[in-house]
Amino acid sequence: xxxxxxxxxxxxxxxxxxxxxxxxxxxxxxxxxxxxxxxxxxxxxxxxxxxxxxxxxxxxxxxxxxxxxxxxxxxxxxxxxxxxxxxxxxxxxxxxxxxxxxxxxxxxxxxxxxxxxxxxxxxxxxxxxxxxxxxxxxxxxxxxxxxxxxxxxxxxxxxxxxxxxxxxxxxxxxxxxxxxxxxxxxxxxxxxxxxxxxxxxxxxxxxxxxxxxxxxxxxxxxxxxxxxxxxxxxxxxxxxxxxxxxxxxxxxxxxxxxxxxxxxxxxxxxxxxxxxxxxxxxxxxxxxxxxxxxxxxxxxxxxxxxxxxxxxxxxxxxxxxxxxxxxxxxxxxxxxxxxxxxxxxxxxxxxxxxxxxxxxxxxxxxxxxxxxxxxxxxxxxxxxxxxxxxxxxxxxxxxxxxxxx
Ligand SMILES: Cc1ncc(COP(=O)(O)O)c(C=O)c1O
Numbered sequence: 062x063x064x065x066x067x068x069x070x071x072x073x074x075x076x077x078x079x080x081x082x083x084x085x086x087x088x089x090x091x092x093x094x095x096x097x098x099x100x101x102x103x104x105x106x107x108x109x110x111x112x113x114x115x116x117x118x119x120x121x122x123x124x125x126x127x128x129x130x131x132x133x134x135x136x137x138x139x140x141x142x143x144x145x146x147x148x149x150x151x152x153x154x155x156x157x158x159x160x161x162x163x164x165x166x167x168x169x170x171x172x173x174x175x176x177x178x179x180x181x182x183x184x185x186x187x188x189x190x191x192x193x194x195x196x197x198x199x200x201x202x203x204x205x206x207x208x209x210x211x212x213x214x215x216x217x218x219x220x221x222x223x224x225x226x227x228x229x230x231x232x233x234x235x236x237x238x239x240x241x242x243x244x245x246x247x248x249x250x251x252x253x254x255x256x257x258x259x260x261x262x263x264x265x266x267x268x269x270x271x272x273x274x275x276x277x278x279x280x281x282x283x284x285x286x287x288x289x290x291x292x293x294x295x296x297x298x299x300x301x302x303x304x305x306x307x308x309x310x311x312x313x314x315x316x317x318x319x320x321x322x323x324x325x326x327x328x329x330x331x332x333x334x335x336x337x338x339x340x341x342x343x344x345x346x347x348x349x350x351x352x353x354x355x356x357x358x359x360x361x362x363x364x365x366x367x368x369x370x371x372x373x374x375x376x377x378x379x380x381x382x383x384x385x386x387x388x389x390x391x392x393x394x395x396x397x398x399x400x401x402x403x404x405x406x407x408x409x410x411x412x413x414x415x416x417x418x419x420x421x422x423x424x425x426x427x428x429x430x431x432x433x434x435x436x437x438x439x440x441x442x443x444x445x446x447x448x449x450x451x452x453x454x455x456x457x458x459x460x461x462x463x464x465x466x
Pocket of ligand 1: 292
């Protein structure tokens with residue numbers, strides 16, 4: 062129940078800020094591990110994880126230690142100088158991912174912009190595409206962020222409407238269909254930019270042969286295959302990267318969210334030296350990108366994925382989560398999509414709307430949110446254990462039973 066304190070805090074957000082989000086009616090004030098508490102000390106299981114940015118759990122003790130240590134020693138310098146944290150971080154991330162180079166940024170959208178700019182430079186300077194003609198192929202239903210260029214190739218009208226003129230140079234084709242990519246390729250194509258699993262579209266998993274076929278097509282036509290793993294990457298699907306389920310290697314990879322360990326925005330674009338060496342002084346950058354605090358946090362966040370066994374836990378707990386939901390045999394569930402601890406539960410809209418279901422989950426102590434009205438996304442921190450997950454499953458069952466009677 063919302064009381065006066067919550068109400069006044071909720072009001073402040075909408076009086077002093079625009080309603081560009083529609084938060085659920087809860088005011089959170091602290092969190093630890095997989096749990097969060099509202100201003101009245103009511104406890105919730107976080108099955109949202111900051112849209113998958115809190116994979117390590119809230120206030121992971123080792124990341125908290127690094128945060129304190131690094132911020133009291135050196136937090137921000139700009140890239141005008143070298144630091145003792147950036148090089149070691151870049152070495153760690155490139156070794157772990159198998160890419161030659163990493164260009165550090167802050168938000169996910171900035172890293173996507175970096176991938177677009179890098180691909181275009183490579184197309185003009187290496188592939189010799191005619192000046193001003195480079196094209197990038199994207200997929201219907203994509204979500205890559207909110208900048209003017211990125212929304213220019215969104216297929217969601219509300220994201221684009223009245224934000225034009227839109228940036229040209231993008232072609233959207235059917236997601237999950239490699240033939241549509243091949244048909245759209247021409248001599249000006251610089252890159253194909255896709256999500257290996259579409260998150261915001263409702264955890265849409267493409268056919269198994271999609272990524273291998275796209276890989277072959279890109280190689281055949283000398284086009285860069287760029288994957289946006291801002292949401293799917295870093296253990297979320299039970300592998301370090303979602304593309305590893307398909308045994309392929311893309312030419313470029315975009316990471317964000319969990320790279321910041323739940324503490325701060327950290328993102329990057331990873332690729333080969335052939336692509337990234339064109340990003341010369343003055344061509345691109347960011348005051349905060351690669352800052353010492355971000356570099357220290359990101360390095361430890363990456364190491365902890367392996368040290369804490371988070372990737373394996375995502376695989377095992379994800380499997381258990383999916384099976385347990387299916388075993389509920391609830392009439393509400395039409396389909397469950399996803400991999401690892403990243404599930405999209407397609408619900409029957411005749412029984413309840415996604416919005417109302419999220420609200421009921423909230424009342425029962427579960428933080429989750431619908432995407433596209435009929436899909437509930439469950440994405441708890443990757444540190445979740447069986448006991449915690451069982452607690453959540455009991456609550457979800459209670460909600461489902463209440464709806465179906
Ligand atoms: C696949 C994908 N790309 C890009 C973004 C944008 O990231 P940010 O919100 O950090 O700009 C998101 C955010 O949800 C995402 O899921």
